[in-house]
Amino acid sequence: MMNIERQSVLRALGLGGLMLALASSAWAAGGGSKEAEDVSTTLPVEAPQLKQGRAFTDTEVQVLLDLEQRRIEMDRREQALELREKLVDLMEQRLNARVAELEGLRGEMEKLMTSMSGKDDKELQQLASIYGNMKPAAAAVVLNRLDNAIVLDVLVRMPAKKSGKLMEALEPAKARYLSEMMAARTPPPSVSSTAP
Numbered sequence: 001m002m003n004i005e006r007q008s009v010l011r012a013l014g015l016g017g018l019m020l021a022l023a024s025s026a027w028a029a030g031g032g033s034k035e036a037e038d039v040s041t042t043l044p045v046e047a048p049q050l051k052q053g054r055a056f057t058d059t060e061v062q063v064l065l066d067l068e069q070r071r072i073e074m075d076r077r078e079q080a081l082e083l084r085e086k087l088v089d090l091m092e093q094r095l096n097a098r099v100a101e102l103e104g105l106r107g108e109m110e111k112l113m114t115s116m117s118g119k120d121d122k123e124l125q126q127l128a129s130i131y132g133n134m135k136p137a138a139a140a141v142v143l144n145r146l147d148n149a150i151v152l153d154v155l156v157r158m159p160a161k162k163s164g165k166l167m168e169a170l171e172p173a174k175a176r177y178l179s180e181m182m183a184a185r186t187p188p189p190s191v192s193s194t195a196p
Contacts, residue, residue: 124150128157131166140169148174152181 056064131139131154143151143166151170155163155178167175 124153125157128154132158132162136165136169139166140171144171144174148177148181152178152185156182156185 127150131143143154151174155166158166167178170178
């Protein structure tokens with residue numbers, strides 16, 4: 001029964017396994033690496049005949065089985081690594097495509113924001129002109145109901161004299177808030193070094 005197992009192992013391993021078995025056999029016999037090299041390099045071309053003429057020990061068969069098992073495991077690992085590499089490449093391609101798509105969207109958004117800010121600026125300038133031409137008390141009635149951000153944008157586009165009169169007519173809490181926001185928007189005046 002052991003001979004049948006040995007024969008099937010030899011068939012499964014082929015010539016490479018036989019050479020390895022012969023080399024390890026020479027090494028185990030105490031011959032050292034030089035003799036192992038001699039055995040592996042001096043095999044005749046017709047190595048399959050050696051399979052039939054030589055019987056392997058149980059230890060050699062076990063070594064061959066272990067080596068075959070390791071080879072199978074290494075093949076599995078190699079396949080798993082190749083699969084992972086392919087998945088990483090695929091994910092990288094998808095990520096690059098997504099980044100390119102997002103960059104395109106960002107460019108479009110910037111264009112839209114630029115065109116919108118141009119429109120908004122024109123509209124706010126028109127509102128500033130309209131409210132600047134109204135009587136301050138009448139303009140204040142409308143501006144008191146508007147959002148503070150809009151009122152602030154309108155006021156900064158008005159001449160200082162007109163916006164000052166309009167601020168007087170606004171509700172005190174709103175006027176105080178808008179004054180704080182205006183102060184935060186404009187940088188403080190610089191102090192010249194030539195001042196007395």
